Amino acid sequence: MPKIALFVTCVNDVAFPSTGIAAVRVLERLGVEVDFPEAQTCCGQMQYNTGYPAEAKPLAEKFAGDFRGYDAVVVPSGSCGAFVRDVHPRLLGADDPPPVYELTEYLVDVLGAQDVGAYFPHRVAYHPTCHSSRLLKLGDRPTRLLRRVAGLELVELPGAQECCGFGGTFSVKNPDVSAAMGADKVAHAVESGAEYLIAADNSCLMHIGGTARRSEAPIKTLHLAEVLASTADSPYGASA
Amino acid sequence: MTETTGSARSATSAREEILRRVRRALADVPRGERSEVDRDYLAVHGARSAGENIDLLAENLAEYRAHVHRSGEAEIAVTVARLLAERGSRSAAVPGGLPEDWLTRVPPEVTLIHDSPDLTAQRLDAVHSVISGCALAIAETGTIVLDGGPGQGRRLLTLVPDHHICVVRVPEQIVGSVPQAFAVGALVPTRPQTWIAGPSATSDIELDRVEGVHGPRILDVVLLGAA
Amino acid sequence: MKDVYLGMPSFPEAARTATKDERLRANLTRATHTIRDKRAKAVTEIEDWAELVEAGKAIKDHTLRHLDEYLLQLEAKVTEAGGQVHWARDAAEANRIVAGLVKAADGGGDQIREVVKVKSMATQEIGLNEALAAEGVAAYETDLAELIVQLGDDLPSHILVPAIHRNRTEIRDIFRANMARYGRPAPEGLTDAPADLAEAARLHLREKFLRAKVAVSGANFMIAETGTLVVLESEGNGRMCLTLPETLISVVGIEKVIPSFRDLEVFLQLLPRSSTAERMNPYTTMWTGTAAGDGPRTFHLVLLDNGRTDTLADTVGRQALRCIRCSACLNVCPVYERAGGHAYGSAYPGPIGAILSPQLRGTASEIDASLPYASSLCGACFEACPVAIDIPEVLVHLRARVADAEPGHRAERAAMQAATYAMTHPAAYRAAEAAAIKARRLLPPDRKLPLGPAKAWTETRDLPELPKQTFRQWWKENHR
Structure with a gap:
């Protein structure tokens, strides 16, 4: 059974927990074992993109520590996913981070799923x-x-x-x-x-x-x- | 690079100072660095026969509102005369080196004005037409290149009159693509060049293209040898 | 020199007015969407666009990394071909050089009182027209859009189409009202049909072209290997200026040099398709120094720094010097579309202006310090750029520069530091989460908050309904 770490993102954690819950449900329905490293907080995108790379760096370091050792990280946010994948390596220099997937990338590319058994009559x-x-x-x-x-x-x-x-x-x-x-x-x-x-x-x-x-x-x-x-x-x- | 004091700096020329600023700005570039540019782009887009290149040139010129005509060697004089007549032209400028046999059927009511040093822009402003050859033409972009060679003349000849008849010898003067126009030997870079793709146009009003501002508003292109 | 952009308000302030101007919005939306769709077609027509972009980027980067060598080669070749090369450290020096050259030019016994100009970003940047006016020399813009701007006593708002903020009816009114003041009046009964407006410009400018002794231009490219200058245009006003007068003065930024003639095969594909969405622009002129009996007898090249070497010194920001001024980034930019070009307070509006102006001018002024934030970082500009300038990357880089330099950013830095502290200290994070959820219940009945960023948000937007429970709490209660 594949096992992933969910990076829920700070915005989802506080304001949109239903999105995190939904991501867990979809992944588990498809037979994925989901872990939620509870130390996780924020990727630092806001700080970085507003012009505060020094304030973003501790968060990138923390992220790397929180998710170290997992086979894969799945994140239900395109923006945070791109930031972790593209900018964190630049902020941290040489490191060997686990692969980070936005949710649909993980579903389609890794699980090969297209029909996830959903029903939404709208x-x-x-x-x-x-x-x-x-x-x-x-x-x-x-x-x-x-x-x-x-x-x-x-x-x-x-x-x-x-x-x-x-x-x-x-x-x-x-x-x-x-x-x-x-x-x-x-x-x-x-x-x-x-x-x-x-x-x-x-x-x-x-x-x-x-x-x-x-x-x-x-x-x-x-x-x-x-x-x-x-x-x-x-x-x-x-x-x- | 030598260090200079503030006072010495103000005395140095702008040239020296700019060059020094450039070198200082490039402190991160390793000395003697040589980088090659990867030219992975295509030399030409698609494979076309000579005939297909002629058709493509004609199509692209026409899309940008040039009038394209095909003529054999034997009919060129008739074609030129007809185009002058169709535009109601009364006078036409002729660059040095233009083949005389292109002009043999020009009717007497059209005054031919052969280029000379006293043919000024002011005088040309009263001339209706100009007849010229070209250096080469590019099929993919519908472009004609003039380089002041024989039959093309000084740049103002093909600029000031409102009607330009431009003769392209096909297939020999056609290249397929922009990179082919830059192949060694195709053009001499230091000659004054004018590249023409259709008549004068502007997109300055609501970013919508309309034809006709300062350059010749009527461009007749004759593809010679394509009859 | 009169600096037309001095004392510009910050971008958000200038943009506020523009977003409320419905006619401006309609003009900009219509024009940018027209060109957007055409450009997409012109670019997808050739299958090696990505490779051309890569080559264009590589040629420009290579040149910039050896800029001193190429400038010296260019200087030697232009001089060899009969041209004279001048160097200008800044705008004032360039203006002084040009004014001196105009006055010294052969006017057939008379002092030169007017010059004709081909649209040039560099001369707009340095305020040359205003500087020449102060010296008693009238500079007539001959590009149709520049003419509209000049006759309307207006400022350009777009790199390619400086009068993009005007629609055809406004243009007709400007021509009718003001052409007579500068020369030949607008024809009787002028309509707002674009062809009629173009004809009016032709008649108005023809007399100026024919009597001009001196022309001023910029250049799209300068070829080091041969000393050749290249100008791309559409209307023929460029050909007129570059061919008819006896003296030609070209003011060109030092970053416009490229190594070889062959390099044009890349840029003559990238620029027209990206800019006007044409396979090739109607006219391109190339000249090398002076040519016997053809064109100007005297040619001056003024090489302009004016902040370019400062830009070059920044290893992230220097990519902005690759810009070939196609304006594709403006045409796809959602911020430009709504704020308009004037809000950028510079000759260079849009995304490229937002990274170029603060580098060329520094970030000391209010407008320059605000420009790096004039973007949602959507990335449409980067996607459209024919020389792959990563505009979002440079914007973020410049934000850091502004934040470091500006005392005004102290409060913001403190907030960012506090956020980082909370996010790296679990107890503080949990407390902040709880506080956020509680604070949500304190929202006033009109759902608008009174201060700072919260006010800016709630003016036009509701806050999300905060849930009773965070994800983290749910996980603990239901999953662990």
């Missing part, structure tokens, strides 16, 4: 998020998984490749441009006719969802893991 649009598509190059992995979800109808998102405007501290340092981008993303999501906007990054969804709720736009946001965790026996929203 119309959804997928937002590819910038770091998932441009840094991790997830490509069609997420939509391949979504297309095999029973009951799910995948509709096209206009302007899908465009950034939602979150950008970490960009969202508060340049709030007007960030809000304008968010409003356009919400408008496109509504235009798509979807009930849910799905993505592999909760930080982007927090921005899009927060914008949608404030403007009372008829669109809900949901992490991909939660769609994949939803089954006919235990559909999304039925219980915690």
